[in-house]
Amino acid sequence: MELTSEQRAIRETVREFALEEIRPTAREADENESFPEEVWDGLAEMELTAMTVPEEYGGLDVDGLTYALVNEEVAYGQLAVATALSVHCLATSCLAEFGTEAQKERWLPEMAEGRPVxxxxxxxxxxxxxxxxxxxxxxxxxxxxxxxxxxxxxxxxxxxxxxxxxxxxxxxxxxxxxxxxxxxxxxxxxxxxxxxxxxxxxxxxxxxxxxxxxxxxxxxxxxxxRGLSAAFSILTGGRVGIAAQSVGLAQSALDLAIEYAEEREQFDGPIRDIQSIRHKLADMHTQTQASRLLTYDAARGLDGDEPPAMAASTAKYFASEAAMDVTNEAIQVHGGYGYTTDFPVERLYRDAKITTIYEGTTQIQKTVIARELLD
Missing domain, CATH: 2.40.110.10 (Butyryl-CoA Dehydrogenase, subunit A, domain 2)
Structure with a gap:
């Protein structure tokens, strides 16, 4: 799918931030179970905490695809940070869509700046x-x-x-x-x-x-x-966000596996030359790219008049399960080293599991898809 020049620029900027500022904090944050607040402040400086805040309250009010791109790239750096950001954006979405003028004026300008969280x-x-x-x-x-x-x-x-x-x-x-x-x-x-x-x-x-x-x-x-109908409406966008995060997580695992396959030598050459490894990487790429296209399709639907419930559930279901598969295969490419904390793929594998559970389990997504198809 074609991206605008602005969307490409945002994607590249967030990817750079993910590599230089988010990823280096990931291991320590995981080990200590501590959130990297300095990273959050960086996201706020980039105005990413303002993505779902209307412009009149100091926000960006981004389109659905841009929202997905940001979630994907932040998760490329660290899923925990992307999750915190998407939940903050769920909260600002609720205020923006359902709040009174007084409620919006009280909360949204400061939330757009990152705090209150x-x-x-x-x-x-x-x-x-x-x-x-x-x-x-x-x-x-x-x-x-x-x-x-x-x-x-x-x-x-x-x-x-x-x-x-x-x-x-x-x-x-x-x-x-x-x-x-x-x-x-x-x-x-x-x-x-x-x-x-x-x-x-x-x-x-x-x-x-x-x-x-x-x-x-x-x-x-x-x-x-009217609370449940409001929740389900907002969660459609949330599911697109989780699908996008699953794509970012899978892409991170794929890139690390490719890097390792280029460097690791066995049988008198890099393991990238072993056909079974090459086929694994081909499968990992295919699953990641298919997840990306489903997610981008659902994200574009967020800008329509009706929440794209089926497309969002389809993307969330496929991308989250693909993230599990791709991170699993990334460990396999690394062999015994992939099972240790010396390499980040074991953390990506542990993180991937939650994408099949929160914002609606895989089973709930299948229920939504079946209902749209049959009822």
């Missing part, structure tokens, strides 16, 4: 793939809502300052899921334990615990009962 609180311990089963309640009380409940798997759980929250206004009525904006410093809002994860270890994933948290009624973002 946004979080997106939809999943719960007993309501992951089916958010309609959520139990968190925001009960109306005069001019306020009183929030009680627990959210789980919250990216930016520690480092965020503002939370886009989904809760029922009546715990017994599944039709009352509504969207709210909650300041992180609200009384009664606590951060739970930080999850220890297989991969994506630099990303802070936590629970958020709401214990009689009071917010003014003007912090409601959607009409009562």
């Amino acid at each position: 946004g979080a997106f609180a939809l999943s719960e311990p007993d309501a992951g793939s089916n958010p309609a089963e959520m139990s968190t309640e925001a009960a109306p009380d005069g001019d306020e809502y009183v929030i009680n409940g627990t959210k789980q798997w919250i990216t930016n759980g520690v480092r965020s300052d503002v939370v886009i929250l989904f809760a029922k206004t009546d715990a017994d009525d599944p039709g009352t899921v509504t969207q709210f904006v909650v300041p992180k410093d609200a009384n009664g809002l606590a951060v739970g334990k930080k999850e220890e994860k297989l991969g994506l270890r630099a990303s802070d994933t936590t629970t958020l615990i709401f214990d009689d948290v009071r917010i003014p009624k003007e912090n409601r973002l959607t009409e009562v009962g």
Whole structure:
């Protein structure tokens, strides 16, 4: 697919930043389970934290394909950073699309500059793939809502300052899921334990615990009962973002495998001359490029009148599974060295798994695709 000169320039700039600033922090961030805040500040300086903020509030309001390109290249450097950025952009998207003028003016200009960092609180311990089963309640009380409940798997759980929250206004009525904006410093809002994860270890994933948290009624973002439809609309763009990140991760693994195959010698020559290695690299390239084209197609659909649900799910399903395959094969090309922490492909393999789970599992994506095809 043809890119504009501006899109090519953005891609090249972000790739350079990924190689020079993001990738060098990846090993230490993974080992220490710490987010590289200096990298975040660099993303903010490049205005990438403003991608889904309208221009009138200091944002870039980028098109869908540019959004995908940025996600791809940031993930080329480190998936944990790309995940943090995409969740922040989900939060600003919610405010931009559903917020009142006062809400937008209060939050978006500073969020466009990178801080406050946004979080997106939809999943719960007993309501992951089916958010309609959520139990968190925001009960109306005069001019306020009183929030009680627990959210789980919250990216930016520690480092965020503002939370886009989904809760029922009546715990017994599944039709009352509504969207709210909650300041992180609200009384009664606590951060739970930080999850220890297989991969994506630099990303802070936590629970958020709401214990009689009071917010003014003007912090409601959607009409009562419109929260789930708002979430699904926003998550379509989120799935395109994860597909793009999967492409970036796969491309990183492919490039590292090619580099290793050029340098590693066995049987009196570089292993790049061994046919089985050459075929592996050919398969890895094909899967990566197919994922890229599906993702770019879905990304272009984000600029249309209707969210491209089927295209987004197709891209997310294929690209995330391809990322698993490609990173697995990258380890195989490296042989025993690929299984050690001396080479980054083992981290890419660990990171890749989450792309098949968050923003909707592979099984959920198949359900969406089948529904679009058959129902």
